[in-house]
Amino acid sequence: MTDKTYTLNNGVSIPALGLGTWQSAPGKVKSAVSHAIRSGYRLIDGAYCYGNEDEVGQGIQEALASGGVKREDLFVVSKVWTTYNTRIEAGLDKSLKDLGLDYVDLFLVHWPLLMNPEGNHDKFPTLPDGSRDIIRDYNHVDTWKQMEKLLGTGKVKAIGVSNYSKRYLEQLLPHATVVPAVNQIENSPALPQQEIVDLCKEKGIHIMAYSPLGSTGGPLTQAEPVVKIAEKHSVKASTVLLSYHVARGSTVLAKSVTSERIDENKKIIALSEEDMKALNEYSDKLTAEGKVQRFVYPPFGVDFGFPDKS
Template sequence: MADKTFKLNTGADIPAFGLGTWQGEPGKVKTAVSHALKSGYKLIDAAYCYGNEDEVGAGLADAFASGIKREDVFVMTKVWATYNTRIGLGLEKSLKALGLDYVDLYLIHWPLLLNPDGNDDRFPKKEDGSRDVIHSFDHREAWKEMEKLVETGKVKAIGVCNYSKRYLEELLPVAKIVPAINQLENHPWLPQTEIVDLCHEKGIHVVAYSPLGSTGSPLASAEPVVKLAEKKGVSPYTILLSHHVSRGHTVLAKSVNPDRIDANKNLVALEKDELKLLDDYSADIVAKKEWKRYVYPPFGVEFGFPDKS
C-alpha cells in the first residue's frame, strides 16, 4: 500500500504515502528525511513557512549521495503567504534551501496575503499583535503567478493547499491550469466532504495532512478506529493512515523518529464495509457539528470552511 501511486491530472504519478516535515524538531529533520527515503519513502512534503527547508535539503542530499535518484523522489513545497505577490522569488528561495533545480509540485500554502513589507519574513504582525493581513488581496492573482512557473521547468506541477469549496469555486473559472492537488487537513473528525467531493469532480487529487489529528494523535482512541485496528491486527495509527490511501488519496505522516517513520509505512487495505464504518462515524460527527480542526492559523480571514463559518 505504501508503494501505491495515483495519477495526477498532469499525467504524472504521485506516491500515495509521504513524509511530512511540519513542526519537525530542529536538528532532526535532515536525518528523518534521509532515513525515510532510504527506507522506501518516495514523497517528501515541505514548505517555506516551516523554516526547515535547509534541513530537508540536507536530508535529500544525503539520500541522493547514497544512490537514490532524484527522479525517483517526489518533492513538493509551498509558497508562503508573505510571497503570494512574489511567487517566483518564493520558489527560488525554496529551491536554494532544498538544493534542487525543480520541485515536482508547488503549492499555494494559504489563499491570502500577509504583508510582504511587514516586520517579519513569515509572520508579520500589526502593533496590536494581530497578523498583518492585506485584506484587499485576491487569491486568484497568486494562481496566475503560479501558472507562469510551469513554463520555467522549475515546477513540474502546481496546486493549492487549504482551499475550501468556496475558494476553489472562485479559482476554477479563471484558472488556465487546474490545480493538480488540494492539500487539506483531513481525518474522521474533519472529513470536509464538500471540498473533497468537488476535488473528485474536477480531477484534483486530495492530499491529507494531520491524519492522526493533533499532537498526541487524539484520533487513535476513536471507537471505530480502535475497532478496526483490533480486527486487522494493526495499530490505530495504521488504520488512520490506511484510511486515506484506501479512499484514493495521498496521506502525509509526520515524524522524526526512525522507528515511527518505519512503522508508519506499514499500511493495510481497507475494504468497502470498513471504509463505510469510518465514513458513517464522520457523517455523525458532522451532523452533530462536533468536527475538530487542528490547523487554523489566526489570520482573521473567513476561508469558507463550514466548521469555521
C-alpha cells in the same frame, strides 16, 4: 505501500504515502528525511514556512549520495508562504536554494491570503496591536495566475493549492487556465470535508491529506471505530487512520522524525467496505452534530469558507 502511486491531472505520478516535515524538531529533520527515503518513501512534503527546508535538503542529498535512489525517483513538495503570494517565483527560489534543488515536483499555495510583503517580518508581519498584518483587498486568483507561469520555468513539475475550501475553489476555477493538480487539506475521519473531496474528484484535483491522526498527540487513535478496526486487523490505530486515505484514493502525509515510527507508518493495509462504512458513519455523525474536529487553523482572522469555521 510506499510504492503505490496516483496520476495527477497533468500526467505526473504522485506517491500515495509521503513524509510530512511540519513541526519536526530542528536537528532531527535531516536524518528523518534521509532514513525515510532510504527505507522506501519517495514523497517528501515541506514548505518555506516550516523553517527547515535546509535540513530537508540535506536529508535528500544524504539519501541520494548513499546510492540506489536518484533525484527523479523522488517527489518533493514545497509551498509558497503568504508573504510571497504577490511574488511567487521569488518564494519558490528561496525554497529551491534551501533545498539545494533545481526543481520541485509540486509547488502549492500554502494559504489563500496575503500577509504584508513589506511588513516587519519575513513570515509573520504584525500590526502595532500585535495582530497579523494582512492585506485585506487581496484576491487569491491573482496568486494562481502567477503560479501558472511557473510551469514554463522548469522549476516545477506541477502546481496546486493548500487549505482551499469548496467556496475558494469555486472562486478560483472559473479563472484558472490550469486546474490545480492537488489540494492539500487537513483530512481525517474527524474532519472528512466531504464537500471539498467531492468537488476535487469532480474537477480532477487530487487530495493530499495532512494531520491524518488529528495533529499533535494523535487524538483520533482513541476513537472507538478506529480502535475496533485496528483490533480486527491486529494493527495500530495509526495504521487504520493512514490507510483510510489510501482507501479514499488520496495521498496521505505521515509525520515523524523517529526511524521506528517512519518504518511503522509504511504499513498501510487494505480496509474493507465494512471498515470504511464504520469510519464514514463516524464522520457523518460528527458532521451532523457539528462536532467535526479541525486542529490546524492559524489565527489569520480570515474566513476561508470552511463550514465549521464560517
